[in-house]
Amino acid sequence: xxxxxxxxxxxxxxxFVENKPGVLARIVGLISGRGYxxxxxxxxxxxxxxxxxxxxxxxxxEKVLEQIMLQLRNQVNVIExxxxxxxx
Amino acid sequence: xxxxxxxxxxxxxxxxxEKAGVxxxxxxxxxxxxxxxxxxxxxxxxxxxxxxxxxSAHMADGYARSxxxxxxxxxxxxxxxxxxITGLATANMDGVPMVLITGQVPLSQIGTDxxxxxxxxxxxxxxxxxxxxxxxxxxxxxxxxxxxxxxTHGKPGPVVIDIPKNCQQAKxxxxxxxxxxxxxxxxxxxxxxxxMARLAKMLNDAKRPVIYAGGGVIxxxxxxxxxxxxxxxxxxxxxxxxxLGAFDEHDPLSLRMAGMHGTWAANRAIADADLLxxxxxxxxxxxxxxxxxxxxxxxxxxxxxxxxxxxxNVGVDLGxxxxxxxxxxxxxxxxxxxxxxxxxxxxAAWKAERPMSYxxxxxxxxxxxxxxxxxxxxxxxxxxxxxxxGQHQMWCAQYFRHSIPRHFLSSGGMGTMGFGIxxxxxxxxxxxxHMTVAxxxxxxxxxxxxxxxxxxxxxxxxxxxVINNGCLGMVRQWQELFYKGNYSGSILTVKGRSANEHLxxxxxxxxxxxxxMMAKAHGAAAYRVIDPAKLEPTIRKAVKSGKPSLVEVIVExxxxxxxxxxxxxxxxxxxxx
Ligand SMILES: Cc1ncc(C[n+]2csc(CCOP(=O)(O)OP(=O)(O)O)c2C)c(N)n1
Ligand SMILES: [Mg+2]
Numbered sequence: 001x002x003x004x005x006x007x008x009x010x011x012x013x014x015x016f017v018e019n020k021p022g023v024l025a026r027i028v029g030l031i032s033g034r035g036y037x038x039x040x041x042x043x044x045x046x047x048x049x050x051x052x053x054x055x056x057x058x059x060x061x062e063k064v065l066e067q068i069m070l071q072l073r074n075q076v077n078v079i080e081x082x083x084x085x086x087x088x
Numbered sequence: 089x090x091x092x093x094x095x096x097x098x099x100x101x102x103x104x105x106e107k108a109g110v111x112x113x114x115x116x117x118x119x120x121x122x123x124x125x126x127x128x129x130x131x132x133x134x135x136x137x138x139x140x141x142x143x144s145a146h147m148a149d150g151y152a153r154s155x156x157x158x159x160x161x162x163x164x165x166x167x168x169x170x171x172x173i174t175g176l177a178t179a180n181m182d183g184v185p186m187v188l189i190t191g192q193v194p195l196s197q198i199g200t201d202x203x204x205x206x207x208x209x210x211x212x213x214x215x216x217x218x219x220x221x222x223x224x225x226x227x228x229x230x231x232x233x234x235x236x237x238x239x240t241h242g243k244p245g246p247v248v249i250d251i252p253k254n255c256q257q258a259k260x261x262x263x264x265x266x267x268x269x270x271x272x273x274x275x276x277x278x279x280x281x282x283x284m285a286r287l288a289k290m291l292n293d294a295k296r297p298v299i300y301a302g303g304g305v306i307x308x309x310x311x312x313x314x315x316x317x318x319x320x321x322x323x324x325x326x327x328x329x330x331x332l333g334a335f336d337e338h339d340p341l342s343l344r345m346a347g348m349h350g351t352w353a354a355n356r357a358i359a360d361a362d363l364l365x366x367x368x369x370x371x372x373x374x375x376x377x378x379x380x381x382x383x384x385x386x387x388x389x390x391x392x393x394x395x396x397x398x399x400x401n402v403g404v405d406l407g408x409x410x411x412x413x414x415x416x417x418x419x420x421x422x423x424x425x426x427x428x429x430x431x432x433x434x435x436a437a438w439k440a441e442r443p444m445s446y447x448x449x450x451x452x453x454x455x456x457x458x459x460x461x462x463x464x465x466x467x468x469x470x471x472x473x474x475x476x477x478g479q480h481q482m483w484c485a486q487y488f489r490h491s492i493p494r495h496f497l498s499s500g501g502m503g504t505m506g507f508g509i510x511x512x513x514x515x516x517x518x519x520x521x522h523m524t525v526a527x528x529x530x531x532x533x534x535x536x537x538x539x540x541x542x543x544x545x546x547x548x549x550x551x552x553x554v555i556n557n558g559c560l561g562m563v564r565q566w567q568e569l570f571y572k573g574n575y576s577g578s579i580l581t582v583k584g585r586s587a588n589e590h591l592x593x594x595x596x597x598x599x600x601x602x603x604x605m606m607a608k609a610h611g612a613a614a615y616r617v618i619d620p621a622k623l624e625p626t627i628r629k630a631v632k633s634g635k636p637s638l639v640e641v642i643v644e645x646x647x648x649x650x651x652x653x654x655x656x657x658x659x660x661x662x663x664x665x
Contacts, residue, residue, distance in 0.1 A: 018272055022209055022221065029213055070396035076218045076238055079272040 010039060010086045011065045015054040016046070018077040027054060027078070030071055036060055051079060057086065097225030098123035098256040101189070104232035106132045107264040108187075110160050112151060112517060114144040118164020120191025120204060123256035125162075136517060136542060141168050143510040143539040145175020149184050150474060150514030153497045156307070158185040158239045159514060165191040166204030169250075170211065174504055177215035179246040181501025182330060183307065183394075185239040186246035187232075188216075194254040195223065208250045217245025222252060225260035237268040242275025243394040244307065277395070279410040279418065286406055287365075287389060287415070288422035294363035294387075296431045297323045300346065303330030303500070304368015304392055304412050306493045311335065313416035314367065321426040324435055326354035328369050329485055330500045336491040338469075343435070344444070347375040348653050349482045352442035355651075355659040357435055361386040368392055368412045371401040372501065373655070381658035391415050442651070444486050447665055449644050454620050456480060456555050456643040459627075460487035463525055463553060466628040471523040472497065472515050476508030476532035479561035482649040484527050506535030509552060513539055516548040523549055523631050530556040530580055530603070537606060543636040544611035551630045552612075552638040554603045557645045559584075565648045569663075581645075599642065607638035614638045 017023050024043060031038055040057040058068065065083055072081045095103075101124060105113065110133045117125045128135050138144030141163045148159030159179075163172055169190040179186045193202040209221045218238050220231050228251070235247040279287075291297065301314055311334045318325050318341050325335040326343040337344050346354035358364060364386040369375070371390075376382040382402060390397075390404040391412050398407035408415060446457045460483045463471065469489050475481040475498040490496050497515055499507040512526035533554045543550045563578040576586055581598045585591050607614035613635060617626050623641065630637040650665040 022213075022219075025210065026213055033214055067396065067400060074242070074275075074394070074396050076270065076273045 008061065010057050010059055011083050012086050013054070013056040013058065013068070013072070014082045015056060015072060016079040016081075017052050017054060018079065019045070019050050019052040020077060023052070023077045024054070026075060027056070027072065030075070031056065031058060031068060034068070036064065036068065094259045094261050096123060096127075096256065097228050097251070097258050097260055099127050100225060100228045100260050100262060101232065101251065101256070102127040102131045104229045104264045105160065108232060108236045109157070112136060113160050113162060114138060114147045114151070114514065115162035116141050116144050116164070116168060118168045118191065118204070120165035120168075120193060120253050121162060121189075121256075123253065124189070124191070124251075136546070138510065139538040139541055140536065141171035142174050142506065143536050145172040145186075145188065146178065146507050146510035146536065147514035147517070147539070147542070148186050148188070149175060149179045149507075150497055150511030151518045152179070152184045152186055152514075153511070154472060154494050154515035154518045156309070156494070158187055158236060160187045160189075162189040163191070164204065165193055165208070166206045169206055169208045173211065173215055174506070176212055176246045176248070178499050178502040178504040178507060180215050180217060182303065182499065183244045184246065185244035187235050187239055188246060188248045190248060190250045191256070192221070192250045192252040195252045196254070198252065208248065212248045216248050217243075219248035219250065221250045222255045225255045225258040226262040228255070228260065229262050229264040233265050233268045234270060237270065238273065242273075243397075275393070277393070277409045279408045279415050283406065283408050284415070284418055284422075287408070287419050290363055290387060290389060290406065291321065291365070291419070292422075292424050292426075295428070296361045297321070297363040297365065297428070298343070298357050298361040298386075299323050299325045300327070300358065300364055300366045300369060301325060301331040301334040302328040302367065302369030305331055305334040307368065308393070308411050308413040309493075310367070310413035310416050311493045313413055313420060315339075317416060317420055317423050320420075321423050322428045322432060323365075324357055324432065326350070326358060328372075328375055328500070329498060331369070332485055332490040332496040333493045337489045338491060345485050348377065348655070349486065349649050349651065351439075351444055352651055352662060353435055353438040355653065355662065356438045358383050359385070359659045360434070364388045366390045367416075370397050370501075373401070376402060377653050378656055378658045442664065445665065446647070446650070449646055452620070453644045454617070454623055454641055456557060456647050457483050457487045458620070458623060459553060459555050459641050459643065460484050460527070462624040462627050463527070464488045466624055466631050467523050467525065471495070471525045471631065472519065474498070474508055474512035474515055474524060474526045476526070476528040477503045477505045477562075478529040478532060479557070479565060479647070479649050480527055480529045480555040483555075505529075505532035508532060509536050510539040512550055512552070513543050513548065516543065516550045517546065520549065524551070525631065526550065526552045528552060528554050529561060530554055530558065531560045533603065534601070537610075540607065540610040540612055540636070540638070548636055549634040550636050551627070552607070553627065554638065554640045555643055556599060556603065556640055557643050557647065558599060559645055561645075561647075562649070568648070569654075603638060603640040612636040612638050614640070616640045616642070618642045
């Protein structure tokens with residue numbers, strides 16, 4: 001579980017995933033299952049119908065974010081993930 | 089065979105498993121997999137019927153750990169699938185390649201709370217590497233190929249294929265693909281030239297290096313390469329629990345196991361090292377203890393195939409995401425020979441200062457550590473040792489001299505009681521030419537004892553040794569050390585149970601069940617040993633018989649696992665016997 005005091009920054013994850021059933025649940029489960037709270041979640045289509053785009057805002061530290069990114073990249077259905085820090 | 093032949097999804101599944109190279113399928117039938125079972129009788133692979141789906145899953149796991157090939161298992165929907173969860177989680181934590189096929193209610197009934205419906209992909213998501221829900225028979229060959237690819241590439245792990253009954257029955261002409269292409273999953277990664285140069289320089293500059301080998305060394309088949317580098321530059325080698333067998337413990341360079349119950353020499357050397365070369369490890373908390381103090385004088389190199397494991401628990405100076413064997417074979421020619429004489433002298437002193445040892449508590453009572461030494465002696469250290477979880481697991485790690493990769497199989501990450509017997513059966517089926525010894529506690533042996541029938545049916549050369557200390561020893565030990573000896577819920581004999589359990593203290597026989605009677609009821613030969621003089625001869629007799637057998641050894645109940653670094657502490661807080 002993350003240390004609540006360390007949760008200071010909001011990070012925006014931009015995730016391109018295969019548009020298949022179960023992928024959304026998998027991504028959300030991966031983040032929430034590790035005790036991190038998702039602030040905003042936005043899923044939509046891209047021009048390529050087989051790819052969905054997810055925008056996920058999580059509260060955390062840089063180290064936490066790095067772990068989440070690595071875990072996301074390990075997922076079989078995740079094509080690409082990028083992140084940036086958002087202003088609070 | 090006609091290539092466009094139409095056949096059922098179930099038949100296509102069996103064909104696909106054959107194409108994937110499956111030699112043994114473990115499992116248990118039920119309504120939602122009747123179509124699959126109907127095709128198994130003419131499959132090219134062997135089918136092994138377990139007695140509980142958890143057992144079947146652990147058998148597939150044991151088969152995979154002992155061979156490196158994926159273990160495969162098939163179970164029915166609902167309770168069949170949920171019974172495998174512990175098996176999946178166990179394999180997932182330890183990076184064991186497995187493919188689990190589960191039946192599912194017909195697609196049209198999903199979400200209706202149909203008979204034996206469970207949301208298998210939902211439930212297994214957190215305990216598997218990946219899972220699939222099949223939507224049509226046409227997908228089956230491709231999904232099977234993908235599942236085997238995912239299970240065995242990158243960090244290995246279990247993959248679930250959930251197949252609705254109507255997809256098993258529907259006709260398809262789909263064929264098994266020649267090659268697998270996954271759009272988003274490309275786990276292969278190699279070290280860069282710069283990384284290799286840095287690694288070589290760090291190795292050649294180090295004055296007090298330690299190689300620290302984990303399960304990843306065994307998974308990538310790199311044990312010989314570790315030995316080559318260790319010998320060239322005289323680098324001592326410690327292992328994790330999962331790394332036992334990656335380096336010969338008879339070798340003077342061996343520090344044996346490190347961590348909470350590791351040797352003094354291994355933990356001391358890591359604390360004092362100026363370079364720690366961590367190969368295929370996860371830096372789990374049972375290993376590192378207090379993180380701030382862990383290897384605090386050392387530069388740390390971490391090589392692992394899983395990018396997410398590097399830097400997760402311990403900060404590293406050089407992280408390399410690559411196959412351990414590839415890295416070692418490449419760097420090997422650049423490692424200069426060195427003697428590290430001063431460093432090895434220091435290490436020899438630590439080994440002499442605190443060798444692995446135990447004090448008998450009563451001369452007529454067998455110490456549990458002695459049982460493990462007897463297994464080592466009776467098998468010349470060559471047995472495949474499969475453990476359950478608890479004190480006996482740690483004694484197996486400490487008192488058997490491990491020397492062969494894939495000869496020590498244990499649930500490390502999950503610590504799953506009940507793993508031992510079925511995993512040993514899977515291992516013995518995979519390698520019937522080896523002696524396999526399952527070492528269990530009296531607690532864990534009761535969790536999956538029913539599987540012993542499978543060893544008897546298949547005449548496996550398997551000996552189950554139950555180290556009977558009359559208690560859930562590891563729990564009892566923690567209660568003794570950290571809960572003022574309040575043995576709540578941890579005593580298995582009637583004598584010594586706490587008052588709130590409302591037990592009459594008048595049983596004529598205190599050790600229940602009688603494991604020898606249980607074994608005999610399952611068709612195995614069985615022996616009970618109480619007399620220390622009979623210990624080794626009995627184990628020798630059982631193991632050399634080459635038949636399924638059980639040896640119950642009544643041991644000293646008060647023995648504890650030492651040395652021990654209490655959780656969250658550093659090596660200076662090590663507690664000895
Ligand atoms: C399925 C499961 N339940 C509970 C535990 C917690 N646990 C760890 S060791 C242990 C005691 C094991 O007792 P036994 O099998 O007799 O082995 P011993 O420690 O006595 O050698 C328990 C209950 C566990 N690891 N796995
Ligand atoms: Mg016990």
